Amino acid sequence: MTDTPAESTTTIFEQIGGDAAVEAVVEIFYGKVLGDELLAGYFTAVDMDRLKRHQARFVAQALGGTRPYSGRSMASAHEGLDITAADFDRVVEHLAASLAEAGVDGDTIGAIAGRLAPLKGDIVTG
Numbered sequence: 001m002t003d004t005p006a007e008s009t010t011t012i013f014e015q016i017g018g019d020a021a022v023e024a025v026v027e028i029f030y031g032k033v034l035g036d037e038l039l040a041g042y043f044t045a046v047d048m049d050r051l052k053r054h055q056a057r058f059v060a061q062a063l064g065g066t067r068p069y070s071g072r073s074m075a076s077a078h079e080g081l082d083i084t085a086a087d088f089d090r091v092v093e094h095l096a097a098s099l100a101e102a103g104v105d106g107d108t109i110g111a112i113a114g115r116l117a118p119l120k121g122d123i124v125t126g
């Protein structure tokens with residue numbers, strides 16, 4: 001338990017560099033998602049600036065950031081989009097690749113993916 005103080009004060013969010021790092025990752029991530037012809041169709045009617053802002057806050061929160069996420073629940077934000085399990089996995093893979101490009105180490109990427117995986121049941125409806 002010697003590492004308990006460090007664990008309780010250093011979140012993944014802080015380890016990767018806080019807001020600026022999260023925003024850089026979101027920028028890379030959306031380039032990948034919109035450049036993927038299997039995924040781009042989901043986003044054609046969405047205001048991307050607004051979505052990026054929300055996504056950045058949400059991801060920061062998933063990583064243990066301090067600012068609360070105040071948007072819609074994951075279930076209601078994705079309701080009616082008919083997102084398949086395969087497309088959910090593709091999006092998570094693009095996020096992992098974006099984190100790697102931004103210099104985040106593999107263990108940390110695994111921890112982040114592990115925190116997003118439980119959302120699959122709320123997001124996948126197709």
Ligand code: HEM
Nearest residue numbers: 042043046054055058071072077083087088091116119123
């Ligand atoms: C890792 C899992 C995911 C997270 C954390 C996530 C997070 C979010 C957040 C925070 C919003 C904005 C909610 C709001 O504005 O109130 C959102 C909206 C949206 N997400 Fe996701 N999402 C995930 C997976 C996916 C996947 C797999 C797809 C499609 C393949 C997708 C497509 C969309 C679309 C199209 C919207 C906009 C809906 C609208 O404004 O009508 N998301 N997501």
